[in-house]
Amino acid sequence: xxxxxxxxxxxxxxxxxxxxxxxxxxxxxxxxxxxxxxxxxxxxxxxxxxxxxxxxxxxxxxxxxxxxxxxxxxxxxxxxxxxxxxxxxxxxxxxxxxxxxxxxxxxxxxxxxxxxxxxxxxxxxxxxxxxxxxxxxxxxxxxxxxxxxxxxxxxxxxxxxxxxxxxxxxxxxxxxxxxxxxxxxxxxxxxxxxxxxxxxxxxxxxxxxxxxxxxxxxxxxxxxxxxxxxxxxxxxxxxxxxxxxxxxxxxxxxxxxxxxxxxxxxxxxxxxxxxxxxxxxxxxxxxxxxxxxxxxxxxxxxxxxxxx
Amino acid sequence: xxxxxxxxxxxxxxxxxxxxxxxxxxxxxxxxxxxxxxxxxxxxxxxxxxxxxxxxxxxxxxxxxxxxxxxxxxxxxxxxxxxxxxxxxxxxxxxxxxxxxxxxxxxxxxxxxxxxxxxxxxxxxxxxxxxxxxxxxxxxxxxxxxxxxxxxxxxxxxxxxxxxxxxxxxxxxxxxxxxxxxxxxxxxxxxxxxxxxxxxxxxxxxxxxxxxxxxxxxxxxxxxxxxxxxxxxxxxxxxxxxxxxxxxxxxxxxxxx
Amino acid sequence: xxxxxxxxxxxxxxxxxxxxxxxxxxxxxxxxxxxxxxxxxxxxxxxxxxxxxxxxxxxxxxxxxxxxxxxxxxxxxxxxxxxxxxxxxxxxxxxxxxxxxxxxxxxxxxxxxxxxxxxxxxxxxxxxxxxxxxxxxxxxxxxxxxxxxxxxxxxxxxxxxxxxxxxxxxxxxxxxxxxxxxxxxxxxxxxxxxxxxxxxxxxxxxxxxxxxxxxxxxxxxxxxxxxxxxxxxxxxxxxxxxxxxxxxxxxxxxxxxxxxxxxxxxxxxxxxxxxxxxxxxxxxxxxxxxxxxxxxxxxxxxxxxx
Numbered sequence: 001x002x003x004x005x006x007x008x009x010x011x012x013x014x015x016x017x018x019x020x021x022x023x024x025x026x027x028x029x030x031x032x033x034x035x036x037x038x039x040x041x042x043x044x045x046x047x048x049x050x051x052x053x054x055x056x057x058x059x060x061x062x063x064x065x066x067x068x069x070x071x072x073x074x075x076x077x078x079x080x081x082x083x084x085x086x087x088x089x090x091x092x093x094x095x096x097x098x099x100x101x102x103x104x105x106x107x108x109x110x111x112x113x114x115x116x117x118x119x120x121x122x123x124x125x126x127x128x129x130x131x132x133x134x135x136x137x138x139x140x141x142x143x144x145x146x147x148x149x150x151x152x153x154x155x156x157x158x159x160x161x162x163x164x165x166x167x168x169x170x171x172x173x174x175x176x177x178x179x180x181x182x183x184x185x186x187x188x189x190x191x192x193x194x195x196x197x198x199x200x201x202x203x204x205x206x207x208x209x210x211x212x213x214x215x216x217x218x219x220x221x222x223x224x225x226x227x228x229x230x231x232x233x234x235x236x237x238x239x240x241x242x243x244x245x246x247x248x249x250x251x252x253x254x255x256x257x258x259x260x261x262x263x264x265x266x267x268x269x270x271x272x273x274x275x276x277x278x279x280x281x282x283x284x285x286x287x288x289x290x291x292x293x294x295x296x297x298x299x300x301x302x303x304x305x306x307x308x
Numbered sequence: 309x310x311x312x313x314x315x316x317x318x319x320x321x322x323x324x325x326x327x328x329x330x331x332x333x334x335x336x337x338x339x340x341x342x343x344x345x346x347x348x349x350x351x352x353x354x355x356x357x358x359x360x361x362x363x364x365x366x367x368x369x370x371x372x373x374x375x376x377x378x379x380x381x382x383x384x385x386x387x388x389x390x391x392x393x394x395x396x397x398x399x400x401x402x403x404x405x406x407x408x409x410x411x412x413x414x415x416x417x418x419x420x421x422x423x424x425x426x427x428x429x430x431x432x433x434x435x436x437x438x439x440x441x442x443x444x445x446x447x448x449x450x451x452x453x454x455x456x457x458x459x460x461x462x463x464x465x466x467x468x469x470x471x472x473x474x475x476x477x478x479x480x481x482x483x484x485x486x487x488x489x490x491x492x493x494x495x496x497x498x499x500x501x502x503x504x505x506x507x508x509x510x511x512x513x514x515x516x517x518x519x520x521x522x523x524x525x526x527x528x529x530x531x532x533x534x535x536x537x538x539x540x541x542x543x544x545x546x547x548x549x550x551x552x553x554x555x556x557x558x559x560x561x562x563x564x565x
Numbered sequence: 566x567x568x569x570x571x572x573x574x575x576x577x578x579x580x581x582x583x584x585x586x587x588x589x590x591x592x593x594x595x596x597x598x599x600x601x602x603x604x605x606x607x608x609x610x611x612x613x614x615x616x617x618x619x620x621x622x623x624x625x626x627x628x629x630x631x632x633x634x635x636x637x638x639x640x641x642x643x644x645x646x647x648x649x650x651x652x653x654x655x656x657x658x659x660x661x662x663x664x665x666x667x668x669x670x671x672x673x674x675x676x677x678x679x680x681x682x683x684x685x686x687x688x689x690x691x692x693x694x695x696x697x698x699x700x701x702x703x704x705x706x707x708x709x710x711x712x713x714x715x716x717x718x719x720x721x722x723x724x725x726x727x728x729x730x731x732x733x734x735x736x737x738x739x740x741x742x743x744x745x746x747x748x749x750x751x752x753x754x755x756x757x758x759x760x761x762x763x764x765x766x767x768x769x770x771x772x773x774x775x776x777x778x779x780x781x782x783x784x785x786x787x788x789x790x791x792x793x794x795x796x797x798x799x800x801x802x803x804x805x806x807x808x809x810x811x812x813x814x815x816x817x818x819x820x821x822x823x824x825x826x827x828x829x830x831x832x833x834x835x836x837x838x839x840x841x842x843x844x845x846x847x848x849x850x851x852x853x854x855x856x857x858x859x860x861x862x863x864x865x866x867x868x869x870x871x
Contacts, residue, residue: 007428007437008400008479014426015395015761027765031676032686034669038739039693041732045704048711102607109604125612131853132615133793135822136846139829140618143625143839158833173611199590201597224699231701233796234822238829258796261703265710265800283707287700294699367759399761409752412775422760425770471756478760 049287052280059274068246070255072264072275079278081285083246087254091165091236092229094250098169099225103176104218110177111184112192112206123178130174134234141167141239159241159253168235172225179224183217184210220301227293231286233258257282316384318343318482318512319364324378326359326536328371333359335536337378341529343481346508348527348544349516352564355533357516361484364514365401366394399426402475406487408467410459410474415451418459418470422478437477444510445473446503465496469503476511483507485515489522501526520560524548532556622850625843634844639808639824643837648845650810654723654818655792657811661727662734662791667784669731670738671773674780677739678746679768698736705733706800714801721802723814729797734787741783745776778867785860789853795822805831821849 014020057065060079067080106126110119146163150156156163187210195205211218241253242263255263264279317340326334334356341347349357362368363380366387380387387397399422410418419438420428428434438455442448447469451462459470468488475483485504489497504513504526517523523530523544530547532540532555540547540556551557558564637647673690681687709729719725749772757767773780803819805827811818828842 007423007433010428011399011422011426011478011761012396015393015399020763024763024765028676028680031672031680034672035676035681035690037669038673038697038735039690041708041735042693042697044712045700045708048708049704052711102611105604106608106611109601109608113601113604122608122612125615126608129611129615131789131857132618133795133822133849133853135793135795135825135829136618136622136850139825139842139846140621142829143832143842144617144621170611170614177608177611201593203597203600204593227699231699231703233701233703234826238826258701258703261707262796262799265706265802280707283704287704290699290701291696294696298695365759367755370755370758395761395763397761398759403759405752405755405759407752409750409756411753411756411771421757421770422762425760425762425766474756475760 045287049280049284052277053284056274056277056281059277070244070246072278077274079274080246081257081278081282083244084255084257084260084282085285086246086248087161087236087240088230088256088258090161090248090250090254091168091240091256092226094162094165095168095172095229095232096222096226098166099172099176099229100222102169103173103221103225104180106173106177107180107184107218108206108210111181112202112210126174126177129171130178132171134171134232137167137171138164138234138238141235146239153251156251157253159239159243161240161250161252161254164235164239165250167239168229168232171232171235172228175228176221176225179221180214180218183214183221186217187213216300216303220297223293223297223300227290227297230293231258231290233262237262257286261286315342317341317381318383319514320379320381320384322379322381324363324380325376326356326363326368327375329373333536334363337538339531339538339541341482341512341514343512344508344510345528346504346513346515346526347529347531348523349514349531349533350518350520350523350559351533351539352559353518354535356536357531357533358486359536360531360533361403361486361514361516364482364484365398365403367398367403369394399478400480401482401484402472402478402480404468404471404475404483404485404488407491408464408471410462410467410470413459414456415459415462415470416455419473419477421474426478438473441473441477442470444476444507445469446499446506447473463496465492465499468492468496468500472500472503472507480511482512482514485513487516487518490518497522520548532559534559622843622846625840626847629837629840630844630847634841635848638810639806639819641806643835643841646841648821648824648848650807651819651821651824651845652848653810654807655820657723657814657818658727658730658820659788659792661724661814662730663784663788665728665731666735666738666787666791667780670735670783670787671742671780673735673739674742674746675768675773678743679764679772694736694739697732698740702733702794702796703800705729706797708732709797709801719815721804721817723811723816723818725801726798726803726818726820727814729801730791730794733794733797734791737787737790738780738783741786742776742780745779745783746772748779749775778863782860782864785856785863789856792820792852792856793822793849795826798823799826821845821852825849 056079064079065081067078068082069078069080070083071078110122114122141163145167146156146158146160149163191209191213192205195209200208236256237259240256240259242255242259243253244255245252247254260282261279264275319339319341321337321339324334324337325332337360349360351357359368363376364387368374382397382401385392411421413421416438419441420434423434423437439448439452442451447466450466451457459467462470472483489500492500501522504515507513515527527544529542530544531538532547534555540551540553542552547556548560551560634647635652636649637645638650639648640646673694677687677690681690706729709725713719713725713728714721717725719728753771753775754767757771762770798820803823804817807817807819809816825842825845828838828845832839832842
């Protein structure tokens with residue numbers, strides 16, 4: 001049977017071919033190398049930030065860094081970064097005041113109260129909110145929310161911290177809502193049914209059974225939300241402006257850490273100047289903070305997953 | 309007790325032991341499988357019968373922490389011999405699984421998969437081999453007009469025959485079947501049993517089954533496993549009518565299992 | 566069940582024992598009723614804001630978004646400005662991002678799912694991917710500026726922007742691809758191995774084709790993200806006004822979100838820029854909508870066909 005022999009032979013030769021053997025041997029190595037590129041990226045970020053951040057911290061006295069005077073382009077430049085940190089905190093806190101209550105109640109509604117039909121409509125629409133690019137939110141904050149708020153608060157500045165704070169909050173609602181809802185949905189039905197069977201209302205089940213049971217996932221969502229707000233750039237750059245004063249007045253302009261980086265690089269940040277290094281120092285602080293928050297959130301979330 | 313035969317064995321297991329981690333799954337198995345026969349492997353759940361055939365084509369190695377000792381010879385050569393690639397062994401020993409598992413591709417692409425991955429792309433050879441294999445698997449007439457249809461459009465029994473055709477395309481000489489009909493309806497089961505009877509003229513078949521009647525119907529030799537040990541291995545006639553070991557008799561008569 | 570929490574359901578929950586009890590029950594039901602309405606309003610309010618946003622943007626773009634706008638070149642005069650060069654820039658940017666991120670992302674996912682043994686290397690890469698996913702996009706901008714812009718000397722070209730973006734969205738592709746590969750059933754791999762296929766052949770011929778819809782969906786998600794990202798490009802140094810349409814990957818360019826940014830900033834000087842920005846936003850959102858519809862179609866069409 002000529003064809004029988006040749007098929008068997010071809011198969012055998014192919015299996016034993018040098019090319020075949022080489023491919024099998026090389027592939028894991030090649031794939032490992034590409035997989036390591038992601039590790040390389042993180043390393044690249046750390047190294048890039050550290051090197052120039054170090055130069056900044058070396059050149060600027062400690063006391064000045066923690067001062068509230070930030071004037072990088074002045075004749076006598078001063079590099080206090082507290083105004084930036086303050087602005088980041090202010091805008092993020094405002095955002096949390098919006099995102100957390102609405103996100104949490106939305107999650108509760110979807111998980112405990114909504115009918116299947118409602119869930120089918122509401123959930124994807126919330127996801128839609130998450131899919132809108134931040135620049136669009138930035139435009140919205142500046143061209144609509146700020147003028148609108150100015151009607152309510154006449155003393156509101158054209159650039160202020162309140163408007164971007166609120167818009168950031170709206171932007172982050174889907175993050176809180178979907179992560180919290182995941183945590184709530186993971187609570188076994190037996191717990192719900194047990195409480196309902198005792199005559200609890202859905203609200204009582206939510207507050208006394210679901211939230212405590214899902215608390216780690218919920219907290220993880222809050223932590224991630226904070227991290228997201230801190231790292232957000234476009235909304236605050238456009239709507240909060242670049243004033244470098246240290247103030248708690250949210251009706252005034254203030255510059256966040258992220259906005260500072262954008263402002264400086266879109267202008268002429270001559271490389272080698274302290275101003276240039278300050279970018280990397282701020283970037284470094286930002287990176288470390290968000291990294292810690294994210295790791296914290298993951299650890300909490302993992303703990304919650306292990307319980308079920 | 310094993311049968312005495314002077315022919316050359318297709319497979320010979322000598323003092324085969326297998327562990328999953330610390331748990332022993334096969335103990336001191338000695339067996340010989342001969343050409344162009346159907347050997348049924350029977351025994352209660354967990355007795356090691358599936359494990360046994362998975363050693364024969366080294367598929368058991370896909371499970372981590374598996375250890376073996378002893379020998380298995382295929383046509384006189386150890387299957388663990390470093391000079392033979394495991395892929396070559398597997399191309400000579402086809403396997404059909406309990407749940408039919410065609411690829412999410414067309415019927416044609418399923419059958420010629422084995423050819424294509426080994427560099428055979430000549431359309432004429434592919435078409436010829438596809439037809440030949442599908443005929444051998446008693447499936448040709450049912451699919452010849454729809455070779456490009458997705459394999460999942462077929463019924464369970466047809467899918468299983470497709471899987472058999474897929475094996476046959478690369479011209480193995482042994483077919484290992486792991487409970488091939490347990491997921492199928494009685495008519496499909498009958499079809500496959502008839503098919504096995506046909507196939508044994510050209511192939512050596514080892515079939516694991518938990519259905520004793522099936523074993524009695526289609527096999528020439530039967531191996532009875534219990535708790536990892538090969539208790540008895542003999543002509544099917546003898547096993548089912550005059551077993552030498554009391555445990556065999558208890559299993560056959562349904563005392564346990 | 567291990568680790569079952571016993572939650573104390575506090576307060577009186579039980580059969581009504583007296584008139585005051587049933588009044589208490591009625592109160593609780595009323596509170597529940599009100600709370601449910603409040604929760605619904607809160608959920609819908611977020612969507613209402615979305616509605617206002619879309620409405621505002623559409624009204625601001627009326628009269629400005631037309632064929633001339635889509636095919637014209639940038640200009641400092643708002644009536645003459647068109648975003649053809651900008652769209653080209655975005656398209657060219659994606660032409661860099663797509664191949665880079667898909668190949669890196671899929672390769673990483675294949676490695677993690679098929680080859681990596683549970684151990685330090687695998688955990689290192691896996692944790693690294695999830696950490697990268699949380700890094701603010703400005704930081705990627707700084708990375709791109711230093712490594713691609715300065716060290717590789719790519720300046721603020723399409724290539725520099727594309728490589729930076731690829732790293733930014735890499736985790737998205739990796740995670741989606743990993744899920745898709747994991748979803749390929751073991752019995753398909755078994756069938757392939759049992760026929761004498763090697764691991765790589767099985768991956769190439771069975772695993773990846775079967776996982777393809779999921780990988781594609783992940784890619785579309787990644788591209789959607791990359792198209793809308795602004796911060797890294799600005800940090801890289803994309804300028805405010807590019808008059809020439811980019812023609813090769815080393816050219817300077819601008820992208821849709823960046824143009825929106827600059828026009829928004831300058832609205833205070835030239836208020837028509839707001840209309841231009843709104844029109845560009847609509848273009849951006851339409852592109853995103855089309856892409857995500859594709860993703861949904863793919864996901865539905867290939868849902869569990871095995």
